[in-house]
Amino acid sequence: MFNQMEPVKIIGAGLAGCEAALQLAKNGIPVRLFEMRPETKTAAHRTGDVAELVCSNSLKSDQGENAHGLLKAELRCYGSALLGCARQARIPGGKALVVDRQRFSAEVQFTLDDAGIEVVREEIREIPDKLVIVASGPLTSPELAESLTGLLGAKRLSFYDAIAPIIAADSIDMNVVFAASRYGVGRDYLNCPLTRKQYDRLVNELLEAELHPMKDFEKSSLFEPCLPVEEMARRGRETLAFGPMKPVGLTLPETGKRPFAVVQLRRENTEGTMFNLVGFQTRLKHGEQKRVFRMIPGLEHAEFLRYGSMHRNTYLDGPELLLPTLQTKVRSDLFIAGQLAGVEGYVESIAAGLVAGINAARIAKTQKPIEFPEPTMIGGLLKYITTPNQNFQPMNANFGLLPLLNKRVRGRAKRNLMAEMALDAARKFRRNLAV
Ligand SMILES: Cc1cc2nc3c(=O)[nH]c(=O)nc-3n(C[C@H](O)[C@H](O)[C@H](O)COP(=O)(O)OP(=O)(O)OC[C@H]3O[C@@H](n4cnc5c(N)ncnc54)[C@H](O)[C@@H]3O)c2cc1C
Known part of the structure; x- marks a missing residue:
């Protein structure tokens, strides 16, 4: 003392x-x-x-x-x-x-x-x-x-x-998402499965969405390991499917088939009340995040607790x-x-x-x-x-x-x-x- x-x-x-x-x-x-x-x-x-x-x-x-x-x-x-x-x-x-x-x-x-x-x-x-x-x-x-x-x-x-959005657990449609970690090692993640058509639509919307403008001093600090999701989409239509949305090691419980792509949701706290959209750090305006990310299957009614930002x-x-x-x-x-x-x-x-x-x-x-x-x-x-x-x-x-x-x-x-x-x-x- x-x-x-x-x-x-x-x-x-x-x-x-x-x-x-x-x-x-x-x-x-x-x-x-x-x-x-x-x-x-x-x-x-x-x-x-x-x-x-x-x-x-x-x-x-x-x-x-x-x-x-x-x-x-x-x-x-x-x-x-x-x-x-x-x-x-x-x-x-x-x-x-x-x-x-x-x-x-x-x-x-x-x-x-x-x-x-x-x-x-x-x-x-x-x-x-x-x-x-x-x-x-x-x-x-x-x-x-x-x-x-x-x-x-x-x-x-x-x-x-490089912040990804966080959503409320009780706003996720559990009939759509499935719990699994890649290659069957545990069930730590919730996975939102996307078909090719749903993936293409999401990429289109990411490319079109309105962004928060960047301040000059922030431009130099954008760094590769944490690129915003919309920037990844801009680098090539398949970039996300081979990046944070890759479905490898994951199969749909009903069919045993691999979805075209997934958005993974990671638990954010011990109580499991909040989930983070893995790899979805973004500069989309808040209203746009709500609009675009609610197109992801299972997140149609997502309640955003924290918006993404960079x-x-x-x-x-x-x-x-x-x-x-x-x-x-x-x-x-x-x-x-x-x-x-x-x-x-x-x-x-x-x-x-x-x-x-x-x-x-x-x-x-x-x-x-x-x-x-x-x-x-x-x-x-x-x-x-x-x-x-x-x-x-x-x-x-x-x-x-x-x-x-x-x-x-x-x-x-x-x-x-x-x-x-x-x-x-x-x-x-x-x-x-x-x-
Ligand atoms: C560009 C930018 C925009 C933001 N916009 C928002 C927004 O719109 N809404 C929102 O809710 N939050 C915003 N934030 C986040 C955050 O809420 C604010 O930055 C907030 O002011 C943080 O409060 P603070 O007291 O921690 O730091 P500050 O309010 O930044 O106060 C820190 C002070 O310490 C001084 N200081 C720094 N180093 C030294 C030193 N070595 N010796 C003496 N003094 C020093 C600084 O000059 C400054 O006055 C923004 C952050 C940034 C960087």
């Missing part, structure tokens, strides 16, 4: 770093918050502002029965400062929490000033000693990334996301390196927060900042760090990013992270019930948070 009177150092005044700083300040712990911008730039930020939203100005849904709505409700319950700033900067945006980005940054700056937190404009190149939170984000500066690599191991830091992203191998408290395993006074910890998205990054801030405050006050309860969205996310997983990739908030219900309910009623139970658990847990 530590008896920390000197300031906790936080690297990065982005979403996670500012939330962590304000949680520490709320607990009376002094903070030094370091930010390298505007002097040292990143490839995506445009200003020197704190908590800059680098792309969209939407913090996604604010509806209770939506996974992002639930995440916000939990953050509100735990007293998230940045969510308060977002409400102050809100502009009309339907069911989503949409903000005026300049006003949002100004609100965060004002709240930091009010809490007596100075933003020190300096690039940190080495991980400091003593209590520190690294919240340097997906565009962590190269020298700091190197220092992290030295401390945590070279293979433990990734610089690129972009620059620095993140740690959380399952190997992190505890659910967001401390690193190698140094209990070193916390990782935000997107670097392996969560994906603005609000998820704020949540990881809140957890790291609360736990760093507990350590500073010689209290034990606390694990957030699993049946909540934040607890589920932390469990996911710290549970052994050979194929670990960053994760966003979704209902597949919550425990299974013990009764059969579907659709909106299911999500409402899950959200209610999660929020109930969060409210009970809040009592333990008083440090």
Whole structure:
């Protein structure tokens, strides 16, 4: 245990770093918050502002029965400062929490000033000693990334996301897919079988579908082992059939014959509530992913828990390196927060900042760090990013992270019930948070 009177150092005044700083300040712990911008730039930020939203100005849904709505409700319950700033900067945006980005940054700056937190404009190149939170984000500066690599191991830091979509297990048509691993070695995968005609149609649609535009700095980082599925289709009509969709070692249970092609679905979590479309990393727009991938036999009603994406992203191998408290395993006074910890998205990054801030405050006050309860969205996310997983990739908030219900309910009623139970658990847990 530590008896920390000197300031906790936080690297990065982005979403996670500012939330962590304000949680520490709320607990009376002094903070030094370091930010390298505007002097040292990143490839995506445009200003020197704190908590800059680098792309969209939407913090996604604010509806209770939506996974992002639930995440916000939990953050509100735990007293998230940045969510308060977002409400102050809100502009009309339907069911989503949409903000005026300049006003949002100004609100965060004002709240930091009010809490007596100075933003020190300096690039940190080495991980400091003593209590520190690294919240340097997906565009962590190269020298700091190197220092992290030295401390945590070279293979433990990734610089690129090639994410395949994840769908809800109970939205897969089990009458169509069959469970089998290639060459009869186990039944670990679900296989969606395609005829030649269905395959051709899928390839046509992949070639025609609308894509997310690539930022200049992302073009150079597209690398061969993780090509997007539509790019593979573009290289030749049969490429997919000889690549991720090859049917070798697989036969249809009814006929014993080999299908023309298969889409394999791999279990994403221990509970088996989420499945990943193997090799289907993609830059298709979200609506297009829904439209095109629902043409795959067995996925006609697929519920997308996470859409595929491809972009620059620095993140740690959380399952190997992190505890659910967001401390690193190698140094209990070193916390990782935000997107670097392996969560994906603005609000998820704020949540990881809140957890790291609360736990760093507990350590500073010689209290034990606390694990957030699993049946909540934040607890589920932390469990996911710290549970052994050979194929670990960053994760966003979704209902597949919550425990299974013990009764059969579907659709909106299911999500409402899950959200209610999660929020109930969060409210009970809040009592333990008083440090
Ligand atoms: C191009 C891009 C677009 C994205 N668009 C979206 C989107 O539209 N919606 C969404 O939900 N998510 C999006 N994300 C994902 C993610 O939610 C955001 O990147 C989010 O800002 C992450 O929060 P963070 O606090 O972890 O990092 P950031 O908000 O990036 O904050 C990290 C801060 O650390 C600073 N820093 C880095 N290295 C150092 C150093 N060595 N010393 C001092 N300071 C340092 C940076 O300048 C930055 O201010 C996007 C990510 C990228 C890369």
